[in-house]
Amino acid sequence: MPRPVFHEEKCKGCELCLDVCPMGIIVMSQGFNGKGYHPAACVDETKCVGCALCAKSCPDLVIEINE
Amino acid sequence: MSEKLLMKGNEAIGKAAIIAGCRYYFGYPITPQSELIEYMAKHLPQTGGTFLQAESEVAAINMVYGAAGAGARVMTSSSSPGVSLKQEGISYIAAAELPCVIVNIMRGGPGLGGIQPGQADYFQATKGGGHGDYHCIVVAPNSAQEMADLTIHAFNVADQYRNPVMILGDGALGQMMEPVAFHDNPLVPVDKPWATTGMGERGKPNNINTLYLEPEALEQVNMKLQQKYQVIQEREVRWETSHTDDAELILVAYGITSRIAFSAMKMARTAGLKVGLFRPITLWPFPKEALANAVTNASAVLTIELSTGQMVEDVNLAIKCSKPVYFQGRTGGMIMSSKDIYEKIVEIFKAERGE
Amino acid sequence: MEGILFAWPQALVDIPTHYCPGCQHGLAHRLVAEVIDELEIQKKTIGVVPVGCSVMADKYFNLDAQEAAHGRAPAVATGIKRVHPDKVVFTYQGDGDIAAIGMAEIVHAAARGEKITTIFINNAIYGMTGGQMAPTTLVNQVTATSPFGRQQSSTGYPIRLSEMLATLDGAKYIARVSVNDPANMNKAKKAIKTAFETQIRGEGFAMVEVLAACPTNWGLSPVNAKRWLEENMLPQFPLGVYKNSAEVK
Numbered sequence: 001m002p003r004p005v006f007h008e009e010k011c012k013g014c015e016l017c018l019d020v021c022p023m024g025i026i027v028m029s030q031g032f033n034g035k036g037y038h039p040a041a042c043v044d045e046t047k048c049v050g051c052a053l054c055a056k057s058c059p060d061l062v063i064e065i066n067e
Numbered sequence: 068m069s070e071k072l073l074m075k076g077n078e079a080i081g082k083a084a085i086i087a088g089c090r091y092y093f094g095y096p097i098t099p100q101s102e103l104i105e106y107m108a109k110h111l112p113q114t115g116g117t118f119l120q121a122e123s124e125v126a127a128i129n130m131v132y133g134a135a136g137a138g139a140r141v142m143t144s145s146s147s148p149g150v151s152l153k154q155e156g157i158s159y160i161a162a163a164e165l166p167c168v169i170v171n172i173m174r175g176g177p178g179l180g181g182i183q184p185g186q187a188d189y190f191q192a193t194k195g196g197g198h199g200d201y202h203c204i205v206v207a208p209n210s211a212q213e214m215a216d217l218t219i220h221a222f223n224v225a226d227q228y229r230n231p232v233m234i235l236g237d238g239a240l241g242q243m244m245e246p247v248a249f250h251d252n253p254l255v256p257v258d259k260p261w262a263t264t265g266m267g268e269r270g271k272p273n274n275i276n277t278l279y280l281e282p283e284a285l286e287q288v289n290m291k292l293q294q295k296y297q298v299i300q301e302r303e304v305r306w307e308t309s310h311t312d313d314a315e316l317i318l319v320a321y322g323i324t325s326r327i328a329f330s331a332m333k334m335a336r337t338a339g340l341k342v343g344l345f346r347p348i349t350l351w352p353f354p355k356e357a358l359a360n361a362v363t364n365a366s367a368v369l370t371i372e373l374s375t376g377q378m379v380e381d382v383n384l385a386i387k388c389s390k391p392v393y394f395q396g397r398t399g400g401m402i403m404s405s406k407d408i409y410e411k412i413v414e415i416f417k418a419e420r421g422e
Numbered sequence: 423m424e425g426i427l428f429a430w431p432q433a434l435v436d437i438p439t440h441y442c443p444g445c446q447h448g449l450a451h452r453l454v455a456e457v458i459d460e461l462e463i464q465k466k467t468i469g470v471v472p473v474g475c476s477v478m479a480d481k482y483f484n485l486d487a488q489e490a491a492h493g494r495a496p497a498v499a500t501g502i503k504r505v506h507p508d509k510v511v512f513t514y515q516g517d518g519d520i521a522a523i524g525m526a527e528i529v530h531a532a533a534r535g536e537k538i539t540t541i542f543i544n545n546a547i548y549g550m551t552g553g554q555m556a557p558t559t560l561v562n563q564v565t566a567t568s569p570f571g572r573q574q575s576s577t578g579y580p581i582r583l584s585e586m587l588a589t590l591d592g593a594k595y596i597a598r599v600s601v602n603d604p605a606n607m608n609k610a611k612k613a614i615k616t617a618f619e620t621q622i623r624g625e626g627f628a629m630v631e632v633l634a635a636c637p638t639n640w641g642l643s644p645v646n647a648k649r650w651l652e653e654n655m656l657p658q659f660p661l662g663v664y665k666n667s668a669e670v671k
Contacts, residue, residue: 019648064430091504129490130497132497132501133488137501141505266485273486275489278489
């Protein structure tokens with residue numbers, strides 16, 4: 001089952017991943033990362049289909065998709 | 068083995084560059100150096116080298132930057148207005164510590180000026196020209212033979228110090244035909260581990276860059292360059308003297324002007340006037356100490372240039388204004404005759420003797 | 423790699439970039455790096471980076487690279503490629519770098535059929551210097567030096583560089599792509615790959631113009647900047663392959 005990994009410290013809060021996720025399972029966290037952004041996070045990994053659109057839309061290589 | 072050929076100064080540079088191992092030339096036509104670019108166009112490909120006429124002098128100097136950064140022995144040439152265009156590129160080359168040879172066959176200026184010889188690019192060549200605290204090593208030949216010899220020297224010191232070297236000639240030297248002896252020059256390959264040749268098995272990328280946004284880092288870069296320039300100033304100064312030991316008046320001139328000055332000196336000596344000639348061969352580093360020594364026992368100095376007075380400032384600085392420094396210049400492409408200089412010498416002697 | 427469906431390419435260094443949130447330089451860098459990995463040319467590629475936001479791209483790519491003066495990257499690349507014709511040389515340039523100060527250099531590199539690959543990031547604005555007008559700024563677009571909108575009576579029209587360079591015989595592959603959505607991103611990657619293959623086959627000059635968003639200087643959020651690009655830039659700069667000499671064969 002595909003599992004997204006978000007390297008939160010690299011995230012700049014641009015929301016491009018959220019905009020593109022077909023399953024709607026990405027949100028911006030309430031908290032802040034070290035850079036002062038609300039990092040993106042996956043709220044329900046069970047629904048991840050491994051399309052990797054989030055990872056491919058991220059300009060900052062925040063997201064890896066593992067099997 | 069050596070061969071002696073009758074050649075124009077411009078062509079002598081071309082042949083010497085090839086002998087020195089230059090295999091890349093990027094340039095743009097401009098009078099009075101077009102013989103050099105045409106020589107390279109014809110002869111460089113025959114050695115397996117690459118000749119490319121660029122779309123402008125700006126493009127040419129940036130091609131030189133790329134090729135030098137990639138580890139090649141590379142040259143460009145132009146004349147005064149074209150060298151103005153190259154200044155940004157030269158600053159970058161100096162900052163990145165890349166070796167290359169830049170030839171300026173000077174003409175009358177400023178602006179589009181004229182196509183006759185001039186020496187009004189001395190400031191541009193020795194005091195920067197481009198922005199920032201940097202120096203080109205600047206050599207000033209005064210014969211077709213020296214155009215050749217100093218070209219080979221230029222490529223060697225460029226690689227030795229990782230620095231741009233400028234050959235400052237003029238339209239007269241470029242056009243004059245003289246016999247030039249070329250000697251075999253076995254090429255010693257220079258190791259350039261810093262060059263961008265593709266990472267290969269190196270494992271670590273090489274970068275050629277000049278941007279340092281942190282002022283601490285940029286200051287360090289500048290200090291490193293200054294240390295290098297200090298070494299160059301200690302080791303690479305060149306000059307020639309004639310009859311300066313007992314001279315009362317020392318002529319200072321370089322390039323074509325030094326040959327006219329030499330004739331004037333001989334005329335003066337024949338008339339019983341004790342005149343000597345000091346000819347700087349490196350304009351940067353300027354032979355300050357040697358000039359100061361040569362002038363010690365003289366009463367006055369006459370600086371002669373094809374300009375309204377540029378090197379004369381360095382002459383004054385070198386001797387710390389300790390003696391009167393006279394100036395004689397022509398500009399706009401006009402060239403003084405040895406008789407003109409002789410008459411000035413006579414005038415100076417009269418003035419100095421209080422007549 | 424086992425167990426990984428998506429990870430970043432080897433040709434990219436895994437360090438945080440200085441680019442703004444939502445800046446699409448990061449996407450373009452990744453696509454170029456993926457192509458370099460797939461073509462297995464990392465060890466023989468030399469990049470030339472411009473002046474502009476991507477001036478530090480040489481730190482993000484795990485390759486030999488040179489920083490060029492503003493606009494001069496095609497000339498610098500020419501120097502490198504002529505010295506190392508067996509290596510792969512690419513330039514990475516913004517719209518001011520390539521189409522303002524560097525117009526002569528790119529036109530002549532293309533006209534000479536210089537065997538280099540150019541990746542041109544077109545975001546219709548000068549990013550690094552704070553959002554001034556660019557040669558590709560749209561008519562009526564507000565920028566720091568066109569505060570009332572670009573006035574065509576005084577400053578004319580945006581330049582369509584891909585169409586222009588396609589008229590040159592030395593240009594063998596020219597494409598305009600976008601990275602605004604996954605479908606376009608796939609096409610962009612294919613175009614970039616073809617552009618590098620054009621060089622590797624020794625055919626001539628290749629360029630890919632990548633439409634990209636500049637959220638900071640457009641004054642929009644990254645998601646809205648993407649929409650602005652779709653609504654305004656795509657009609658002005660149509661996507662497509664403008665030159666493909668391989669097809670002619």
